[in-house]
Amino acid sequence: MISDLLLAVMEETTAIADxxxxxxxxxxxxxxxxxxxxxxxxWGEKAEADGSLLFPVTVDGQVAAVLVFDEEHDPPEKxxxxxxxxxxxxxxxxxxxxxxSDLDRLNDELSRSNDDLEQFASVASHDLQEPLRxxxxxxxxxxxxYSGQLDxxxxxxxxxxVDGALxxxxxxxxxxxxxxxxRGVTTTEEFDLGDLVGxxxxxxxxxxxxxxxxxxxxxxxxxxxxxxxxxxxxxxLIANALKFRGDSxxxxxxxxxxxxxxxxxxxxxxxxxxxxKDHERIFELFRRLHRRDVIPGTxxxxxxxxxxxxxxxxxxxxxxxxxxxxxxHVEIDTERAR
Amino acid sequence: MKRAPIQILLVDDDEADVRLSLELLERSKxxxxxxxxxxxxxxxxxxxxxxxxxxxVRPDVILLDLNMPGMGGLAALEQIKADPELRRIPxxxxxxxxxxxxxxxxxxxxxxxxxxxxxxLDQFGKVVSAIENFWFEIVRLPEGEGDRQ
Numbered sequence: 001m002i003s004d005l006l007l008a009v010m011e012e013t014t015a016i017a018d019x020x021x022x023x024x025x026x027x028x029x030x031x032x033x034x035x036x037x038x039x040x041x042x043w044g045e046k047a048e049a050d051g052s053l054l055f056p057v058t059v060d061g062q063v064a065a066v067l068v069f070d071e072e073h074d075p076p077e078k079x080x081x082x083x084x085x086x087x088x089x090x091x092x093x094x095x096x097x098x099x100x101s102d103l104d105r106l107n108d109e110l111s112r113s114n115d116d117l118e119q120f121a122s123v124a125s126h127d128l129q130e131p132l133r134x135x136x137x138x139x140x141x142x143x144x145x146y147s148g149q150l151d152x153x154x155x156x157x158x159x160x161x162v163d164g165a166l167x168x169x170x171x172x173x174x175x176x177x178x179x180x181x182x183r184g185v186t187t188t189e190e191f192d193l194g195d196l197v198g199x200x201x202x203x204x205x206x207x208x209x210x211x212x213x214x215x216x217x218x219x220x221x222x223x224x225x226x227x228x229x230x231x232x233x234x235x236x237l238i239a240n241a242l243k244f245r246g247d248s249x250x251x252x253x254x255x256x257x258x259x260x261x262x263x264x265x266x267x268x269x270x271x272x273x274x275x276x277k278d279h280e281r282i283f284e285l286f287r288r289l290h291r292r293d294v295i296p297g298t299x300x301x302x303x304x305x306x307x308x309x310x311x312x313x314x315x316x317x318x319x320x321x322x323x324x325x326x327x328x329h330v331e332i333d334t335e336r337a338r
Numbered sequence: 339m340k341r342a343p344i345q346i347l348l349v350d351d352d353e354a355d356v357r358l359s360l361e362l363l364e365r366s367k368x369x370x371x372x373x374x375x376x377x378x379x380x381x382x383x384x385x386x387x388x389x390x391x392x393x394x395v396r397p398d399v400i401l402l403d404l405n406m407p408g409m410g411g412l413a414a415l416e417q418i419k420a421d422p423e424l425r426r427i428p429x430x431x432x433x434x435x436x437x438x439x440x441x442x443x444x445x446x447x448x449x450x451x452x453x454x455x456x457x458x459l460d461q462f463g464k465v466v467s468a469i470e471n472f473w474f475e476i477v478r479l480p481e482g483e484g485d486r487q
Contacts (some may be wrong), residue, residue, distance in 0.1 A: 130434050133457045137358045140459040169457060 036069040055083045057090045121179030125172045136165045174300040181307040185226040194220035200234045213250030223263045224334045233308045236301040241269035262333040270325040343369035347397035349381040351406040368470045378409025404433040419448040
């Protein structure tokens with residue numbers, strides 16, 4: 001009877017857009033069922049409730065609101081029990097509403113923070129490039145004009161300066177690229193993974209021919225996600241497989257399957273492999289494991305892969321040991337793509 | 339018959355960038371003379387041969403930066419393309435920005451083309467060669483322009 005009414009009211013208010021509205025309606029339902037009059041809600045713990053029948057709603061031991069009625073007769077104990085249960089339910093509703101509103105606020109803050117970071121990365125990168133142009137340009141001019149004319153040390157010094165500046169430029173460009181992946185997925189559509197891998201491999205054609213490497217894939221499914229971001233993910237993973245091939249030509253195998261609510265992808269190579277202690281570090285920004293003159297690169301590839309995967313609400317990890325090649329696993333949960 | 343050197347008007351307020359450009363233009367295989375204006379106002383004064391610039395040479399091409407104090411690149415571009423005597427001169431925007439908004443704004447004001455300032459002598463050299471090859475070997479410019487024979 002009352003419980004039915006209350007259940008109906010509470011179920012109606014899953015959105016809890018206006019909690020006061022909910023409480024008013026509950027009070028109305030109670031008044032109707034009991035015949036008590038002047039049902040009203042007083043909010044806040046310092047409320048001065050001047051009715052004859054008071055039912056407090058507490059949250060974490062503090063009074064958040066009081067349901068007030070005017071009624072001469074004391075209600076029976078059974079009724080009081082029911083009212084205590086009702087107030088407990090109302091307390092839960094208040095808690096839930098607070099959580100939702102915290103969540104909204106945190107999401108907003110996170111979103112603003114992400115925007116700020118992106119803007120910072122973008123502005124910093126552009127503004128950093130301008131003086132860098134001058135450093136690189138004039139160091140190179142110095143190299144050209146004065147090489148062999150000053151002492152040997154001068155040539156070496158200028159060489160290091162130019163190298164440093166060029167490397168800084170790579171880092172800035174990579175930072176810009178990384179920042180661009182901060183926004184979550186821009187589109188979500190169905191696309192043929194096999195076709196996408198084909199396009200990515202076509203772009204790496206030159207490297208593959210130069211190094212005699214080959215990439216294999218077969219029967220890849222149609223999947224859901226942001227195709228451009230996934231293309232970048234694939235490009236980075238395959239390019240890495242080529243780069244870290246060791247002494248023999250690269251042999252890379254890509255395979256994937258669709259599962260409940262998502263899909264998974266594996267990129268396997270027979271290259272130099274990665275020690276267990278580094279399996280997590282490699283996904284850090286600008287993290288490199290090898291000497292710069294032995295293997296080039298700024299260390300951004302896997303960090304970007306991690307970003308893309310995070311944007312799709314998925315996971316990425318590696319299975320590998322030194323000398324035994326590596327398999328990079330990606331699992332995408334399409335429900336959780338941002 | 340020896341060809342007269344190409345007259346280039348370089349508009350850029352940044353001294354270091356100007357010097358870099360001058361160094362590279364000097365090594366080009368196509369003979370050229372470079373005149374420099376430090377902002378939009380000076381560029382227009384030179385182009386219109388105002389006052390002190392009465393003897394200014396009319397350029398065959400204008401290399402125009404966007405980010406300048408006072409009259410910036412876009413404003414100067416608008417005025418150049420609005421002037422019937424000046425609008426035929428190819429204007430090559432060369433600037434640090436690669437922002438879509440700047441690119442669109444430049445083409446909207448009839449810039450002939452838009453180039454982002456290259457980094458490194460190699461890149462810069464290639465861009466300069468490309469500009470010269472395109473605008474002075476491949477492309478036909480109106481006859482009787484400026485002071486070239």
